[in-house]
Amino acid sequence: MRGTSQRARLLLVTRNLPPLQGGMERLNWHLLQQLQRTTDVQAVGPHGSARLALPGPEVREVPLRPLWRFLLAAFWHCLALGLRRRPNLYLAGSGLTAPHAWLVSRVFNGRSAAYLHGLDITVDNAVYRRLWLPFLRRLDVVIVNSSATAALAVDAGIAPAKIHRVHPGVALPLVPDPARRAADGKAFRAQHALGEGPLLLSVGRLTPRKGLLEFVRDALPAILQAHPNAALVVIGGAASQALGSEMLTPDQILAAASPSMAPRIHFIGEVSDEALSVAMHCAAVHVFPVRSQRSDPEGFGMVAIEAAAHGLPTVAYASGGVVDAVAAGISGALVAPGDSAALAEAVIEMIHRPLPSVPMRAFASAFDWDAFGRQVRDVLGVAERTAP
Known part of the structure; x- marks a missing residue:
């Protein structure tokens, strides 16, 4: 029956x-x-x-x-x-x-x-x-x-x-054809006055745990010395309904930068999923300088998987659950927590020698x-x- x-x-x-x-x-x-x-x-x-x-x-x-x-x-x-x-x-x-x-x-x-x-x-x-x-x-x-x-x-x-x-x-994105990708990337750069240099992308809430202030202060100067036309693009902002997390403002983060660096840092705020996908497709490196804090840990790091799904490598500190979200040598690079010099070197190396996108997307597809x-x-x- x-x-x-x-x-x-x-x-x-x-x-x-x-x-x-x-x-x-x-x-x-x-x-x-x-x-x-x-x-x-x-x-x-x-x-x-x-x-x-x-x-x-x-x-x-x-x-x-x-x-x-x-x-x-x-x-x-x-x-x-x-x-x-x-x-x-x-x-x-x-x-x-x-x-x-x-x-x-x-x-x-x-x-x-x-x-x-x-x-x-x-x-x-x-x-x-x-x-x-x-x-x-x-x-x-x-x-x-x-x-x-x-x-x-x-x-x-x-x-x-x-x-x-x-x-x-992770939601696996469709890979746009080269012409569409180039057109979308050009429009994104023009919309936000990003220039033609390599883009470093940071995605997430502006909490101290994300380490963006320290990245701007301690790692970004060396990256811009190697690539003066690079730009840091920050997507995300404060979440008014979040519990228990202190929030930083763009002005606080910009205060950590020298006057000559400030024009290279662009805060875009919250964007649609479509705009985020375009940003990931035209960026060179996703920077994820999460600080190691037991009282406010990074449980996993979904954005690193999302970046890999777009063929975008992540450079991060080997902190908390980020270790599970980044496959070193396949989807990015991990450096010792707090070593800003090593983080800067890894970003510069990733710009010079990008990782192939096919293994990166294969890694993301398992998620x-x-x-x-x-x-x-x-x-x-x-x-x-x-x-x-």
């Missing part, structure tokens, strides 16, 4: 979904879409997230601010959905909502899990560490984004047997979102099954 499909019921609760912007938000959006393939998904997320989700999941929206209101309202909606839908699995999109997943799973006799990113383990907040970390230890399944985050989870007292590493994914989804569904045990 032909079997019938048995779909698990799952509830995802997270503060990190679009319309918020960032790597965690992108990951959770794709996580929701991937889980939808084999489970009946409901979600609790921030205001504005329901209209951005694909048809299918029921998304309950919760105000972002103040934080206590988000936490209480999210817990209430988790209880309501648990009572009505009785999910088999309660998944937190970060450590912030791990208590919601664990508590509601106990009420309704389900399993609990969380995807942890790094900062949600090490955040320097006494209340969080006292109240939240015990819930992380009680979860049935813990997914982490890198080997570095796995080590942080073990240090926090999470049993190694519960920990599963699943790297974030596509479908591969990510298969791994997550396997870890959670929600692959589609057929009953006899």
